[in-house]
Amino acid sequence: MTPFLVCQFGKSTLSNLVKECFGSDFPDILRKPQINYAFHYLQALNAQSVLLESEYIDKDFLEDCERYYLRRFGANGHKCARLHFFSEQVTHQRIEELLNNGDETKLAELQACYLGFMVVKPLPRTFIGKSCFKQYKGFNVDDTKRLLARRYEVNLFGISLSVDSIAFQEQDKVVSACATTAIWSALNALSWIPVRAIPSCSEITSNAINFIHGSSNSFPSRELSNKQILRALDVAGLRYHAEQLNRVSQSELIDTVKCHVDSSLPLILGVKVFGLKNGAWLEKAGHAVTILGYKTGIEESGLYIHDDRFGPYARAKFIALGPLSLPDTQKQTWGMILQARDDAGNWLEAHEVLVPDFLIAPMQKKARLPLSFAINTCKTIVDNIAEEFRAVAPSGAEPHRLTYTVRLEEIADVKTRVVKSVPAQSFRDTNGTAIPLTSEQRVVWLDEKNRFLTWHFARLQWVAEFKYLDQPAFSLLIDATEIPQGNAVSAILRDSPIACEATLALLQPYAGKSSEANEGDKNSFFDSFLRKLHQRVEGLSHHLDITYGAPRAPSYLKSEEFAGGDIVLNGSLKIFYDATADSIEAHFPQQATAANPAPLIWAISHDGALLIGVEENRMGHPCLTGFKPARIAGELHRLSNGWAINAKSGRYSGDYSDKDSLLENALRRFKSTFAASSAQLSIAKPTPAVVPVPADLSPRSGSPS
Amino acid sequence: MTVAELIAAARNREVDSAQVEALRYRVMEAEERYEQDAARKSVSDEGLSRTYSL
Numbered sequence: 040m041t042p043f044l045v046c047q048f049g050k051s052t053l054s055n056l057v058k059e060c061f062g063s064d065f066p067d068i069l070r071k072p073q074i075n076y077a078f079h080y081l082q083a084l085n086a087q088s089v090l091l092e093s094e095y096i097d098k099d100f101l102e103d104c105e106r107y108y109l110r111r112f113g114a115n116g117h118k119c120a121r122l123h124f125f126s127e128q129v130t131h132q133r134i135e136e137l138l139n140n141g142d143e144t145k146l147a148e149l150q151a152c153y154l155g156f157m158v159v160k161p162l163p164r165t166f167i168g169k170s171c172f173k174q175y176k177g178f179n180v181d182d183t184k185r186l187l188a189r190r191y192e193v194n195l196f197g198i199s200l201s202v203d204s205i206a207f208q209e210q211d212k213v214v215s216a217c218a219t220t221a222i223w224s225a226l227n228a229l230s231w232i233p234v235r236a237i238p239s240c241s242e243i244t245s246n247a248i249n250f251i252h253g254s255s256n257s258f259p260s261r262e263l264s265n266k267q268i269l270r271a272l273d274v275a276g277l278r279y280h281a282e283q284l285n286r287v288s289q290s291e292l293i294d295t296v297k298c299h300v301d302s303s304l305p306l307i308l309g310v311k312v313f314g315l316k317n318g319a320w321l322e323k324a325g326h327a328v329t330i331l332g333y334k335t336g337i338e339e340s341g342l343y344i345h346d347d348r349f350g351p352y353a354r355a356k357f358i359a360l361g362p363l364s365l366p367d368t369q370k371q372t373w374g375m376i377l378q379a380r381d382d383a384g385n386w387l388e389a390h391e392v393l394v395p396d397f398l399i400a401p402m403q404k405k406a407r408l409p410l411s412f413a414i415n416t417c418k419t420i421v422d423n424i425a426e427e428f429r430a431v432a433p434s435g436a437e438p439h440r441l442t443y444t445v446r447l448e449e450i451a452d453v454k455t456r457v458v459k460s461v462p463a464q465s466f467r468d469t470n471g472t473a474i475p476l477t478s479e480q481r482v483v484w485l486d487e488k489n490r491f492l493t494w495h496f497a498r499l500q501w502v503a504e505f506k507y508l509d510q511p512a513f514s515l516l517i518d519a520t521e522i523p524q525g526n527a528v529s530a531i532l533r534d535s536p537i538a539c540e541a542t543l544a545l546l547q548p549y550a551g552k553s554s555e556a557n558e559g560d561k562n563s564f565f566d567s568f569l570r571k572l573h574q575r576v577e578g579l580s581h582h583l584d585i586t587y588g589a590p591r592a593p594s595y596l597k598s599e600e601f602a603g604g605d606i607v608l609n610g611s612l613k614i615f616y617d618a619t620a621d622s623i624e625a626h627f628p629q630q631a632t633a634a635n636p637a638p639l640i641w642a643i644s645h646d647g648a649l650l651i652g653v654e655e656n657r658m659g660h661p662c663l664t665g666f667k668p669a670r671i672a673g674e675l676h677r678l679s680n681g682w683a684i685n686a687k688s689g690r691y692s693g694d695y696s697d698k699d700s701l702l703e704n705a706l707r708r709f710k711s712t713f714a715a716s717s718a719q720l721s722i723a724k725p726t727p728a729v730v731p732v733p734a735d736l737s738p739r740s741g742s743p744s
Numbered sequence: 745m746t747v748a749e750l751i752a753a754a755r756n757r758e759v760d761s762a763q764v765e766a767l768r769y770r771v772m773e774a775e776e777r778y779e780q781d782a783a784r785k786s787v788s789d790e791g792l793s794r795t796y797s798l
Contacts, residue, residue, distance in 0.1 A: 218796040262797030269792075282785035312798055326798035348798065397791055411785075415778045419771060426770065430763075431753040436745040468747045508747070541747050544754040552764050562778035565771055 042093055042196070045131050048086040048124065050078060056091045057166070060120035060159045072379075073167050073209050076350030077157065079380045080172055081124050084154050088129035092195060095121040097158045097168055099223075102239035103214045107258045108162075115161030119168055122159060123195060127152035137198055146198060155202040156193060165211040171204035172351055178332065182444065185300050186332035186343055186352060187228045205305075205331050207351035208240070215240035218263035218327040219247070220347040221307050222271050225329045225401055228305035229277075238275065247271035265309060265397055268327070277401045280409040284395040289357050289373040292395060293340055296333050298410050299400055302447035306330040308344065309397035310375075313365050315390050320365045326393070346377060354378045355393065363392060371395075406447060406499050406519045408527065413501035413517050415563035416528070417443045420505075420515070420546070423565075427545035437469070441512070441542055443505045447519060450496045457532065458492055466510060466537035480536040482697075486585060487533060496529050497521070504534075505542065512538035517564060528567040547572060579647065583670065586704045587643040588697075590668035593661040593690035600661050609652035609662040615712045616648050622715035623675070623682055627653070630677055641684065642672035642691060643705060649712055651675065660690050671701045674723075675709075681719025684709060 044059065046052040050069055057068050068074050097119040104117040129149070137145055158168030171191045178186040188203040206227040210220045219240045226237045238246070244260045247267035263271075265281070272279045284292060299306050308330050312323045332343030332352065342355045355375040365374075376389035400410070421441050428439035462484045465473035499519040505512045511534035521527035533539045551573035584590075600607055613626055624631035630639055630653070641651045642660050650663045660672045672688035686692040686702045695701055702722055710717040745753075 216796065217798050221796075262795040264793055264795045265787075266792040268796075281787050283787055283791045284785075286784045309794060309796055324798045325794055325796040327796040397787075397794060411778070411782065415774070415781075419774045422774065423767060423770060426767075428750070431750070431757070432745045466747060470746050472746075472748070474748055474751075537747075537751070540751040540754060544751070544757075547754075548757050548759040549764060549767055552767075560779065562775055562782055565774075 043131075043134065044091040044093070045129055045134065046089055046091075047128075048081065048089045053078060053089060053122075056089060056122060057159055059091060060093070061115050061161045061166075071164075071167075072348060073350055076353070076379060077167075077170065077172070079382070079384075080350060080352075081154060083175065083380070083384070084124075084173060085126045086124045086154055087127055087152075088125040090123040090125070090129060090134070090195075092121040092123065095119050095158065097121075097160070098235065099208075099239040100158070100160050100168055103211070103241040106239075106241040106245070107214050117161075119161060120159040122157045123193075123200075124154040124156070124172075125149070125152045126154055134196075134198075138196055141197075149198065150200055153193075153200045153202060155204055158208075160211070162211060165209055165213075167209040170207045170351065171202050172207075173202055173204060174352065182301070183336035184332075184334045185297075187300060187303060187305060189228070189230045189234075191234065205329075205345065205351070207345045207347070209347045211240070212261070213259040214244055216244075216260050216262050217347055218268050218307075218309075219244045219260065219271075221327040221329045221345070222247075222268060222275075224331070224345040225305040225307050226275060228303075228329070228331055229401065230303055231403070232275075243271050243275075246274035262325075263327070265399070268307060268399060272399070272401050275401075276404055278404050278406050279402070280400045282398050284398055285371055287395075292398070293333065293335060293342075294414070295398065295400075295410065296330055296342060297335065298414070298445045299447075300331070300333055301444065302402075304400060304402050304447065307399040307401070308395060309399075310393040310395050313363075313374075313392045313394065320363055320392065322366060323391075325396070328393075342375065344377075349377055349379070358392070360392070360394070365392065365394065402447065403499060405497075408501065408517070408519050408521055408523070410445065410447075410501065412523065412527070412563060413445045413503055416515070416517060416565055416568060417445060417503045417505075419563050419565040420568060424542055424545050431545070439542075440509075441505055441507050442509075443503050445501055445503045448500055448502045450498055450500055450516075453500060453502060453516065454492055457488060460488070460534070462533075463511070463535045463537070466535055466541075467508070469508065474537050476537060482585065484533060484536050486581070489589070491530055491532060494530075500529060507535075507538040507542050510538060511535055512542050515568065523561055526567045526570065527564045528571045531568075531571050543572065583643070583647045586701070587647070587670035587708075588692075588695045588701045590645045590670055591691050591694070592668050593664070593666055594693065595690065596661055596666065597657055597659065599657045600659065600666075606666045607658060607662055608665060609655075609658055611653040611655070612663055613651050614644075614648050615651070618711040618714065620714045623713045623720075624716070626713075627651070629653075636677065639675035640672070640688075641675050641705075641709075642688070643670040643708070645669055649708055660688050664691075671695065671698070671705055673702070673705070676723060678721075681721060682709075682716060683721050683723035685723040 054068050100119050101117055108114055155172040157170040160166045160168040174186050174188055178184050187205055191202050193200040208220055210217050222243050223240050226232060247263050247270050269279060307327060309327050312326045313320045314323045329345040330342050331345060334341050343352045344355050345351050346353050355377055358374055358376055360372055360374045371394055374392045374394040376392055379387045381387050424441055425439045462476055465475045468474055497518040497520045501517040501519050503515040513534055514532040516530040518527045518529045550569055630636040637653045637655050639651055640654045640660055642663050644650055644664060645668050652663050669691050671686055672691035673684055673686040676683050684706060686698050706722055709720050
């Protein structure tokens with residue numbers, strides 16, 4: 040058999056190539072709605088060429104074959120074929136040249152025009168296997184149109200290609216029904232599951248029907264129940280959150296889809312399908328599809344789904360059911376229709392209506408809290424900030440405009456984003472003026488950022504990003520691994536300190552005051568939010584960090600500073616916790632009067648005490664602190680007219696970026712501690728830069744302690 | 745009301761026990777609504793048994 044064939048992309052060539060795969064047993068393949076859809080989809084991507092890879096081993100079909108098809112008398116074997124699509128003219132000559140010399144530039148050109156592939160299984164009628172088509176342009180540019188995708192690596196005779204998509208296949212009606220392929224596409228969309236670890240349809244069906252009471256443990260499989268779908272997800276090692284949709288509004292579903300798709304999570308949607316027959320709408324049966332995208336905004340909103348009876352990324356448009364008079368819709372007022380194009384690219388009239396009925400959100404095992412907890416917490420915050428705003432705003436004022444989006448994220452991704460973040464330098468007021476960020480706000484923001492980045496959190500977080508007047512305000516992190524009665528708000532990140540003053544500050548007076556009215560079941564974490572807000576009223580530790588620098592471990596020890604495995608403590612150490620009316624001289628008379636006294640060294644300890652001692656026998660700051668973490672440290676020198684401090688400590692003060700301001704604060708501390716010496720205390724003038732001298736001429740000197 | 749005016753009004757604001765109680769009441773009402781939402785969306789045995797066969 041010829042290993043590959045290349046043709047121009049067209050309906051007739053596509054049909055002939057599929058027939059070429061496994062003889063001419065297939066009827067007119069263009070009558071298949073999936074092939075018709077795929078043709079129009081690829082046509083819209085400007086497909087120009089199609090390449091048939093005559094023999095291809097597909098992992099999914101191989102497993103299905105092993106489980107069921109192998110013993111079929113008329114089996115065509117386990118080998119599939121694969122069609123590859125390109126948006127440029129691809130010829131036999133072009134492929135052969137690439138195979139001959141593997142030119143990198145030409146490989147890149149081929150990749151640039153690669154549109155994806157479709158596996159053709161050796162089955163009559165239900166032959167569309169794993170198919171990955173490139174997405175249309177215009178998605179994932181902003182938050183109004185999103186589609187999920189992952190990268191599929193393709194190896195065509197040694198030529199490496201890739202396509203960003205989510206795999207689609209039609210149900211074969213033997214080892215898989217619609218629900219099985221919906222689960223299979225959903226598993227493909229879970230990016231943390233390696234492609235090769237995704238179970239085949241036959242395995243998914245087996246997992247679904249085993250262990251469920253009343254299940255038939257054999258193929259062919261004609262249907263799956265919701266219970267069986269959930270069982271299959273259990274076996275796949277996933278957490279799922281399910282809800283019934285028969286009393287859910289259209290906007291609620293869109294919000295739920297948006298949050299999950301923004302979290303890179305697919306959804307499995309169960310629908311009732313109604314078809315038009317003799318002018319009347321009749322219920323056909325239940326059907327399951329995979330939701331992989333959404334479109335919101337000013338234009339009509341809709342969902343993008345993989346429907347195995349239709350095709351990948353099919354657009355489902357919302358419609359009102361009222362005018363249709365559907366039977367038995369349980370008073371549901373809205374539904375969806377799938378939109379398909381004709382050969383001219385025009386939207387065709389729908390002949391089916393899908394009425395959403397059941398929604399399953401598969402996610403990581405550790406994501407125990409469903410989305411509703413995060414959404415409810417955000418709603419309560421927004422509602423109560425609006426209420427507090429009304430209390431302070433004059434009558435007739437524009438409503439407080441605080442909006443939010445929620446998604447599930449790994450903490451590593453959140454931190455990667457935060458580490459690159461900078462606070463907005465100003466906030467655009469409603470009158471057009473810019474409110475500038477103050478230096479104090481910047482210092483606090485940096486401190487909070489540092490604390491967040493260096494603190495530990497659960498791996499999975501529901502992240503709610505709040506915007507005030509369409510400008511970033513703050514983000515709320517809710518521990519997705521927490522239990523409903525837990526204290527799940529793990530962090531509040533101030534994206535704009537100015538916006539926070541106009542939003543969070545309205546609830547700040549309630550921080551620390553419990554909002555819990557009773558001990559009943561909780562569906563939000565507003566109380567946990569208030570507790571977290573309360574923590575921001577920082578205590579002594581925060582004050583010390585800001586004033587004297589965050590604690591640092593001593594960078595090294597000198598041999599003189601430890602003996603017998605223990606740190607040698609400075610015998611002259613004096614600890615000052617509070618202000619005194621004394622002078623420095625009263626505590627260190629020898630340093631005040633001696634002609635050439637040993638120098639004094641000082642440090643602000645971890646708990647804020649001022650430590651002072653005499654530097655003797657090369658025993659430096661670690662002997663003051665007992666080798667414990669400390670803040671800014673330096674030397675205290677007697678001058679002819681008083682005392683001067685500096686921040687010379689090679690062990691503690693070396694890496695503060697704001698050393699000068701910390702030293703200013705330390706000077707104030709000295710002045711309050713030694714009130715009688717206050718007027719004589721100053722910061723030592725910096726010594727002139729030392730011009731390096733050759734090593735053999737430089738005198739021996741010790742490094743700052 | 746400008747943002748600057750709002751910030752000035754919100755800064756150093758204090759609340760009394762009546763306002764705390766009002767907040768508590770609002771949160772309680774919200775929790776009741778969420779409870780109803782959860783019940784509205786909760787999965788029934790009938791829902792679990794629904795099959796998909798198209």
